[in-house]
Amino acid sequence: MTILHSLLSNPSRKKNKDPSSQTEATSSASHWVEVEDTRLGTTYKPSHVYRHQSMRFKGNDRNDFFANEPMTGNLGISGYILMVCSYILLALTFPIAICFCVKVVKEYERAVIFRLGRLLPGGARGPGIFIVIPCIDTYRKVDLRVLSFDVPPQEILSRDAVTVAVDVVVYFRISNATISVTNVEDSSRSTKIISTNNFEEYTCDREQISLQMQSTLDEITSPWGVKVERVEMKDVRLPVQLQRAMAAEAEATREAGAKIIAAEGEQKASKALSEAALIVSQSPVALQLRFLQTLSTISAEKNRTIIFPLPMEIVRHFIKRNRYYRQNK
Template sequence: MDPQRESPRKNNTEHLIADRQKGIGVCGWILVSFSFLLVLMTFPISIWTCIKVIREYERAVVFRLGRILSKKARGPGLIFILPCTDTFVKVDLRTVTCTIPPQEILMKDAITTQVDGLVYYRIHSAVSAVANITDVHSATFLLAQTTLRNILGTQTLAQLLAGREDIVRSIQAVLDSATEQWGIKVVQVEIKDVRIPVAMQRAMAAEAEAAREAKAKVVAADGEMNASKALKRASVVLAESPAGLQLRYLQTLTTLAAENNSTIVFPLPINILVSLGQKKRGGIETVLH
């Protein structure tokens, strides 16, 4: 633990111990003795006012004539209270959920946003929570609001949207350091929602849409380039193999015939017509000779 964080709590504890070491004085002991004798004289009726039940999640800070009776809080279970000289304060040790209402914050880049959050904390020292501050829950709530505004005011909107975890850790560290002397342990901090102005939302949406369109154009251009390269390779292969070109031609005709019931004009290949023409000319020349 940081010595600077530990020093306030240490000073407060030493102050309480020093007060207890001074004692309650002669008059105090007389009052305590009188109260104890009164309990004995009215026993067992007085037992109902002297015995208090402290639940498992509670602790009791006992004051005797205005001074804290012991270094540690008492409980859980049964505790004994003198009716005239002792008073006690119950402290709940369960985790408390503190809801921070929406805070209008001017970000570092001059954008106004509304941010709300949650703070989970618990009391780990009942004596410090009672002796060092008037209302520990109200003070923690106000401190959480102020810390949220101060830290987010040093961030840009992009940093807030992209780095919530780092911001939450910073807020938790500041709160934990400030509330240590109150006996508070900050368990967790969460940013619930970030509300951006409508004009900024439209601008961000237009920017995102433009980025998506640019990416789609790049992908389409890459696809067309790949398709053209594939067609070029196919044309080279077909040019080197005329038989392959004829097979591709026949396959195309088969596909067309399978899809629709239609009449297909099937022309003869050019090479067949050329060969027939050559044979006809050869026959005529033979007759002439």
């Protein structure tokens, strides 16, 4: 915040020398200042903020200078002349003037009235009938229903250096009509989304991110009289080139995983086969049983030719006889 300028109070007021009312005298003789909030782009004109006081406000601790106060300052001579002329005009055109003075707001609306640019005391009017004086009174209707604000897609650089386009919808309502009119120019457009999450959180934990954004927006817009009801992330999109790169990376990761799984399967199969061979070599009967099992499996299929392998003992016998006949010749 920056202090723009200060105005001296009315010099005709005299300081009270009574110590018991020293504070009141100091207040009446002090300066009042205009304060510009650079974050909201709004100028405040408090009537009870003085030069010696701190002008720093934090979040919801900032006081509203308009909602609960009567019209600040005097209307001046010209203002009173306009008021008198307006009342005289109403009296002269009484039957017809009523049509221009009586206004109606609906159940979900409130009217904030300004008289010669100054907020009238009593807060917002409505629902129902209220009276305005033509020429000197103006009013603004405020809708209290839940409204939706579609934030244009924003490109955000996530924490893991991935550019994502986030499409968000904000649902909000006006909680204080007077503050929403006097403290911000357009409450429906005063929103900003800041996120420091990574891409995986955008895609997998949207609900939690939406709650975080709702809390952040609600804290920022509370001094404006705006209550953020819900924030929804409709879509999270990536650039086309980045989509192709991530798809290639995901495919390579899947292929590497498949190869690792296949290698582990072959390793386990080889280990099981070596253990089975060791068991069969230690028991000749097991080899014969395996031989018979293989024959039964082959015979179950529709094959016309079946090859019966001979046991090694019979083969050795024939080999010996063949060698014996050759030697005798």
